[in-house]
Amino acid sequence: METTLEIREILVSLAQRYAFRELAYLLGGGATGLALSQRELARIQQLCAYGKRLIELDTEDLDEANAAIGATTDTTFATLVGTELVPDQIVARGELCRVRQTPQEGVNDALTSLHPMYRLLLEVIRIRWDRNDTLWLLAAAHIAAEYAPMLAWQRFLGHAGDPFQLSCDPAFAGPGSRWGHIDDSSCPHTRQAKAAAGRALRVQREPRSGWRNYLDRQHSVVSQALATCATDCPFPCTVMTRFTHDERAALSEACNVTLAYRGSALVRLRHRAPVGHGFGVPSRDEIAEAWQRSRRSIGKRGGIASAALAEDGFPMPGMPSLFSAIAGVPLRPDNLVRITVEQVVDALDPDRIVH
Numbered sequence: 530m531e532t533t534l535e536i537r538e539i540l541v542s543l544a545q546r547y548a549f550r551e552l553a554y555l556l557g558g559g560a561t562g563l564a565l566s567q568r569e570l571a572r573i574q575q576l577c578a579y580g581k582r583l584i585e586l587d588t589e590d591l592d593e594a595n596a597a598i599g600a601t602t603d604t605t606f607a608t609l610v611g612t613e614l615v616p617d618q619i620v621a622r623g624e625l626c627r628v629r630q631t632p633q634e635g636v637n638d639a640l641t642s643l644h645p646m647y648r649l650l651l652e653v654i655r656i657r658w659d660r661n662d663t664l665w666l667l668a669a670a671h672i673a674a675e676y677a678p679m680l681a682w683q684r685f686l687g688h689a690g691d692p693f694q695l696s697c698d699p700a701f702a703g704p705g706s707r708w709g710h711i712d713d714s715s716c717p718h719t720r721q722a723k724a725a726a727g728r729a730l731r732v733q734r735e736p737r738s739g740w741r742n743y744l745d746r747q748h749s750v751v752s753q754a755l756a757t758c759a760t761d762c763p764f765p766c767t768v769m770t771r772f773t774h775d776e777r778a779a780l781s782e783a784c785n786v787t788l789a790y791r792g793s794a795l796v797r798l799r800h801r802a803p804v805g806h807g808f809g810v811p812s813r814d815e816i817a818e819a820w821q822r823s824r825r826s827i828g829k830r831g832g833i834a835s836a837a838l839a840e841d842g843f844p845m846p847g848m849p850s851l852f853s854a855i856a857g858v859p860l861r862p863d864n865l866v867r868i869t870v871e872q873v874v875d876a877l878d879p880d881r882i883v884h
Contacts, residue, residue, distance in 0.1 A: 533564075537878055544873045547584055547656055547866065550602050552873070553577035557603035565876075571610035573876045578602045579615045580869040583623065584653055586669060588639070588646075589630060591623035616872065622865050628748075632693065632733040632740050640691040643680045647673065647852050648863035651843070655862050658844040663811050667799040674796045675749045677787035677855055678756035684857045685772065685780050690751060692729045692743070702730050705767040708758075715764045718754050725750035759784035783855050786827065786834045790851065793823035820845045827851065 543552045553574050556565075565573075578596035582588070590599060594614040597604035607613060625645035629638050639646045650673050657666035679690040688694045695701045701708045707716040709727030718726065725747035732743045758768050759780045769777055790796065798811055798819045811819075824847045828838035839850035843862070853860045 540877050541874055544870050544877065547580065547660065547870065549577040549581040549584070553581075553602040553604070557605035567606055567610055568613055569876055570606035571613035573873055574602070574604050574607040575613055575615050576869055576873045576876070578604060578607065579619065579623070580866060580873070583649065583866045583869065584656055585665070586650070586653060586672065588623075588627045591627040592620065592636075594620050619865070619869060619872075622863075628744060630741065631737050632735070639689060641688055643676060643683055643689040644856060644858065644860060645863070646676075647680060647856065647860050649865060651849055651852070651860065651862035652864065652866055654848070655844055656866060658813065661813055663813055663816055666816065667795075667811070670795055671799040673852065674787070674791040674793075676752050677790060677852075678752045678759075678784055680852070681759070681780065681783035681787055681855050682755050685776060690729075690748070690755065693733045696730045696733060700767040700771040703767065705770075707764075707766040708768050716766070717762055718757055722750055722754040722757065726754050756784045756788055760788065779857075782832055782834075783857070786830070786851070786855055789827045789830060789834065790823070790837075790855075793827060794819040795823040817845070820848075824848075824851070 540552060540555065543555075556570050556573055556577075575596050578600035579591075581600075581602050582591060582596065590596070593599075594617065595607075596615050597607035600607075622645070625637060625639070625642070626649050627636075627638050628640055629636055650669050654666055654669045657663070657669065676689075683689045686694070686698075700706060707713045709723055709730055710716060711720065711723045711727060713723075716723065728743055728747055729751050732740055735743070758765075759777075762769065769780075772780065795816070798816065824837040828835050828847070833854040834851075836850040836854035837847040839847045841847060841850045843849050849861055
């Protein structure tokens, strides 16, 4: 029969493996054998619920200190106690990765800057690599591809595709702009892209349901429309002509790199993988091979694309360097999930040092 020390070691190991669901379940079921108070158990369950949202990139409620609300982990003690919450310093960092859920929220979020989100993406990709969670890894890589054009545009716009700021920007909404003009044949956007672009200029006036619908269905389309503006427009309008020649060249190069990443072997693997089509789940070796082919293909373009060839110590070498080159600022993996784990471990065993 396991001793209390052995049980504690098992729980700590689960935390260090980011097994938030399993840990919260064991605590809720009383199968720990540990002399922890209800408040301590509630604190750990809150952290587990928040940590699970982080590693699943479920960012909608990252501003919520009461992570038990809407949680997909066991919250028996968190709900019972009710007053134990996720620490403010964790929530403050997590909500930077969130997208506001109503257009009226005046917050700094992923529409303001994508840098915190991409740092979290890199941390999650590393965690999923270590855990051999290949489907989740590919999902994170796919999300990075969807919004990479906005990451490239951010340093030129001063925001990451925020619809409110786009609607106030005469380069998008004023005379001389073709952005969102559905019947303008000189704009190379597809009708779907034109519809999404036009809605981005007016969605801030819609109710919450319309705002959510835009985020779910059209925001990523706007991201790709921005890439088209920078790379494939034969008759540039004020969306591009507002910039200097050097700025346009830099933006075009960055967006071309995002398109190369989006069309890479790694991202294409995502479309074949998740139990559909061929019912196959790629191994980590297959992902590594696809990434090696991807980074060679991207890197041979030269210029900032050569960042993909960097040996930067990441499990998928060159990925942080590539995202940094697109963003124009250094982006390294965050430690937000790791800090959440450290707090869980400290609550389970205050004398242990997390390495």
